[in-house]
Amino acid sequence: DSLTEGLDELARELDKDHVFHSWSAQSHASTLTIASGRGARVWDHAGREYLDFSSQLVNVNIGHQHPAVVQAIREQAELLTTIAPSTVNLARGEAAKRIVAHAPSGFHKVFFTNGGADANENAIRMARLHTGRDKILSTYRSYHGNTGAAVVATGDWRRVPNEFARAHVHFFGPYLYRSEFWASSPEEESERALRHLRRVIEAEGPSSIAAVLLETIPGTAGVLVPPPGYLAGVRELCDRHGIMLILDEVMCGFGRSGRWFAFDGYDVRPDLITFAKGVNSGYVPAGGVVISDPIAATFDDRVFPGGLTYSGHPLAMASIVATLDAMASEGIVDHAREIGAESIGPALEDLAERHAVIGEVRGEGVFWAVELVTDRKTREALPAAAMGRIKSALVGRGLLPFVQDNRIHVVPPCVVTAEEVADAMAIYDEVLGTALEGEG
Ligand code: PLP
Numbered sequence: 001d002s003l004t005e006g007l008d009e010l011a012r013e014l015d016k017d018h019v020f021h022s023w024s025a026q027s028h029a030s031t032l033t034i035a036s037g038r039g040a041r042v043w044d045h046a047g048r049e050y051l052d053f054s055s056q057l058v059n060v061n062i063g064h065q066h067p068a069v070v071q072a073i074r075e076q077a078e079l080l081t082t083i084a085p086s087t088v089n090l091a092r093g094e095a096a097k098r099i100v101a102h103a104p105s106g107f108h109k110v111f112f113t114n115g116g117a118d119a120n121e122n123a124i125r126m127a128r129l130h131t132g133r134d135k136i137l138s139t140y141r142s143y144h145g146n147t148g149a150a151v152v153a154t155g156d157w158r159r160v161p162n163e164f165a166r167a168h169v170h171f172f173g174p175y176l177y178r179s180e181f182w183a184s185s186p187e188e189e190s191e192r193a194l195r196h197l198r199r200v201i202e203a204e205g206p207s208s209i210a211a212v213l214l215e216t217i218p219g220t221a222g223v224l225v226p227p228p229g230y231l232a233g234v235r236e237l238c239d240r241h242g243i244m245l246i247l248d249e250v251m252c253g254f255g256r257s258g259r260w261f262a263f264d265g266y267d268v269r270p271d272l273i274t275f276a277k278g279v280n281s282g283y284v285p286a287g288g289v290v291i292s293d294p295i296a297a298t299f300d301d302r303v304f305p306g307g308l309t310y311s312g313h314p315l316a317m318a319s320i321v322a323t324l325d326a327m328a329s330e331g332i333v334d335h336a337r338e339i340g341a342e343s344i345g346p347a348l349e350d351l352a353e354r355h356a357v358i359g360e361v362r363g364e365g366v367f368w369a370v371e372l373v374t375d376r377k378t379r380e381a382l383p384a385a386a387m388g389r390i391k392s393a394l395v396g397r398g399l400l401p402f403v404q405d406n407r408i409h410v411v412p413p414c415v416v417t418a419e420e421v422a423d424a425m426a427i428y429d430e431v432l433g434t435a436l437e438g439e440g
Contacts, residue, residue, distance in 0.1 A: 007045035037064025040416045053412045054402035059277035063413040072322030091317035098324040102260040109296045112288040112312040116250035116276035117145020119287040123272040124149045127211035127244040130298045138213040139173040141221035171200045186227035194233040206241035216262040219251035223369035231268035244271040254278030255414040258337025258365030280323045286316035336414035340365040343421040357435040368410040381406035393431040
């Protein structure tokens with residue numbers, strides 16, 4: 001009705017007048033208004049419904065407004081909303097215990113942060129202090145966050161205007177569809193990408209390198225599922241030279257890949273694990289570093305020179321405890337794996353058969369990328385203007401998409417149902433049918 005339509009209007013006016021948005025030219029910021037949500041659906045004030053196949057920034061793994069998590073935040077708010085990080089707090093210990101329970105043996109400690117960027121920031125700091133070395137190697141196709149070392153470790157365009165710090169070196173990771181190594185099979189891509197990394201390490205001087213920082217499955221860069229043997233090979237190179245391996249599980253962790261940690265699917269053991277997003281689906285901002293015993297021991301008698309006013313914030317901790325308990329008791333991670341294998345994957349393959357604009361489909365769990373091209377042979381990326389039209393058409397049909405470069409990332413909450421997947425696929429189908437109009 002007009003009263004609630006008025007709230008959407010008011011929200012847009014206030015936003016336009018007073019809110020400064022991330023990663024945007026301000027006069028081109030989005031006007032999409034969201035007022036409420038439940039599971040894989042969100043609504044504006046007027047009740048217009050959207051299927052959320054973005055999970056916002058690929059973080060709402062448990063779905064919107066899970067009642068047990070909302071209840072836990074409410075109860076914690078009534079007991080104690082905030083407390084200094086130096087105090088002992090039960091919710092913090094319970095949250096850390098649950099996170100460690102999903103890590104490999106040899107991990108017992110968690111340092112809590114406000115989000116993913118500062119998780120990487122502090123993991124980098126720990127690796128440097130533990131090894132006494134300064135260089136950090138990471139891939140061009142990566143995003144690690146928007147703070148000092150995290151944004152310079154990032155490989156994509158966001159690094160360049162922020163690149164003041166030294167001691168960061170980038171290399172190419174595996175990406176068979178657009179191989180940097182002229183590879184024609186996953187095995188060849190893996191082998192050649194490892195050779196390239198070995199050469200970079202040798203050329204940089206192995207004893208100057210503190211850590212290799214990798215997203216287990218690079219997310220924003222295109223859901224680049226690593227080929228067989230790659231991560232194990234990186235581990236081997238790190239071991240040979242005393243280099244720490246930091247796996248960034250901020251986007252791929254806590255159910256997104258259909259596993260608790262994405263690296264559970266590979267023969268690899270990190271030294272530090274960074275997390276955020278799915279650990280509590282962002283109901284309260286939180287992230288952190290899971291620390292292996294030898295690195296934790298470095299700071300037994302030596303001060304760790306880092307901290308945050310809100311490290312282990314009680315509301316965030318209560319939301320982590322409730323999220324991880326609900327994900328375990330409701331089988332949410334298993335559901336993400338099954339819906340990916342049984343519904344999302346096959347449906348996207350079916351779309352790819354019928355739409356020439358789809359160059360490749362890849363992913364697992366609720367973590368998929370659909371690569372759009374003007375020509376399947378040349379693999380030329382669909383231009384930005386066409387991607388913009390696709391995005392608007394999807395939103396116009398009631399689907400919130402995650403669009404990045406020439407790709408649609410199909411990344412619904414882990415709790416998405418088979419019916420919701422079918423509804424979303426019908427919308428993608430309809431929109432992709434016209435995607436190549438006007439393209440050559
Ligand atoms: N690492 C990865 C892999 C991410 O995808 C992101 C955010 O998208 C970050 C780190 C940064 O997390 P935050 O935005 O919570 O700082």
